[in-house]
Amino acid sequence: MTTSSVEAAVTVEASQAEVEAFVGQVMGDTSAWIVTTMAMIGDQLGLWRALADSRPTTSAELAEQTDTAERYVREWLSSMAAHGYLTFDPATERFTLPPAHVPVLGIESPTFFGGFHHALYGLSSMLKPVVEAFQHGGGVHLSSYPDDWWRGFERFSSGWFHYLLPQVWLPAMPEVNAALSRGADVADIGCGRGKALIRLAEEYPAGRYIGFDVHEESITAARASAEAAGVADRVRFECRDVSAGIPGDYDVITTFDVIHDATDPQGILREVRAALRPEGRYVCLDVNASHRLQDNTGPLGAYFYGVSVLFCLTTSLAQNGVGLGTCGFNEHTARQMCLEAGFGTVRRVDIANPFNILYDITA
Template sequence: MTLEADGRGAAEDFMEKVFGDYVGANAIFMAAIGDRLGLFKDFASNGPATSAELAARTGLAERYLREWLDGMAAAGYLIFDEADGRYSMPEAYAPVLAEESGMMFLGAAFFDYSTNYGETFHALLEAFRSGDGVPQELYGQEVAESIERFTAPWFEHQLVPVWLPLMPEARARLEAGARVCDVGCGQGRAVIKLAQAFPECELVGLDRYEPAIQAATEHARAAGVGDRVRFELHDGAAGLPGRFDVVTTFDVLHDSADPAGLLAAIHDGLDPEGRYVCVDINCADRSQDNVGPMGTVLYGLSLAYCLPVSLARGGAGLGTCGLPEGRLREMALAAGFSQVRRLPVDDPFNNVYELSR
């Protein structure tokens, strides 16, 4: 084979890879439509349908549904039965496509994240030119809801039954009625879940994004714990509002404009015998080791949100992969923590740490 032919073969192989990536992008785009309009949930609840039947069930336009059904069948998300002209979703697909907050649900993680961030795409291009960031406020409510949906399985299925049993000191304090502070609380799901599991605790959630505080307050009231928790518009890096037995952050530290300052504030606001529970990204210490499918996802998320939001505040700009275990340990020790323990949790996305003052 000549050098020219060999080069052409490599180019064709790469062209096939790019085409495969584009196929996946189109599948995710169409799946995002189905997720946002509740179409997968409708199939899970009501079974097979023609486009006309699905239109009658959902109140959506038949012509658009017909195109979407054919596209999802082409992508392998739905199955078309030529005998009766109906489309169906295999039962095994429901946990992935339709079971909100389930451990296998990917609606928010993939579908939301691949469409909502398009609204800030041009702002991101300008940030590439200027070196500035993209303010969190520009992302809007839909992105905040996407983050809420993405993180929901952690709090619904992991925090209390899986993670806390691996931290006996922290759990004992919670059972005894701890003073708890969740920094970067978002819409409050972690605070609410802890309030439900440990009714003797006094809990506060902090966030610098006012719409998140408003949503968290409403969610706490709806969950029946509004009288036992509070949410404050506050930047944790400026110092915690008191002394706490347990402090938590859930995928917050790497997004922070001042992660070193936030670690120092948490250290100073923690009771001498207290515990800091830190959940952050499971990534390699060396960037060249963050490769393959998961590395691609992490760097895509970083460019879409984590990096520009931090830089918009003149921050450190760690990015999604900027806080591997080695760097977290280094920064935590510099902030005054005496011990950083990584829990034996098998999670491809997150590491869970327990830090002692």
């Protein structure tokens, strides 16, 4: 089709108003990418932390406080103010991070996005190899991802384990909570840098904990974190692909945002089932998505599918995996796969979380 025939088709099939409306949407989405990129830079340079006291500041004052170049800081502040992340007083030329924005951008809290932005900062460097995977097939291996991705995701998920795991999630699973309180043998599959197990070991010191992950660098970091937290006497970490078998047997096995990423998710579920004691429980946190695309529309669904392309899907395909993708272990699929793996009951825990579903699963 020639350029002129394409233009004619557009004229026939879409009104100018429809075209302009979509231009507005794309402009807004493009602006959001720029704003998010600026937010990522703010996290990297400590600008948000410096603004967290909500005191009005000038660009020169913020630059001096953060040891950055004033002209860049002034432009960054202007971008953030233009989008409403900051307020600006033209009389004093001072910028303020409103108090309601502080727990989102300035300090760690249940609503903190700084770790998320840190992870995206690392993920943005992976565009070229992902594009090459589009062209040639295969995927991008875990070892290719930069430390910023791993450290950012650790900071992001730390909010789950610090603010939600002991206070909200475990009380909603009384049998699991009771087992941990008595002193359980616990395994965390896909443990990453170990934050979940370290938090459990702090909250339930009578337990015995081991974490497994295929990413050697994360295991090294997890061991160091356990030492720093003073729980290395009861928390161990091992680099292992558990789809080939989980050593030992356990009262509680956990996976936090892991199964949808896995090379062999069904194999992992079978091994988890085999490693659980008769009265054991499997605690599974995964993505809150539907098995139907039409139910996943909107900003959150678009984010899920995009991160899938950039990490979840491609890292599975890189290892000749099934490539479930971010939305692939939805509730419908999770129930089917757990049944096939031989589990008893699968209960969705009521946690009212737009990002994740928590399951309490019996052996």
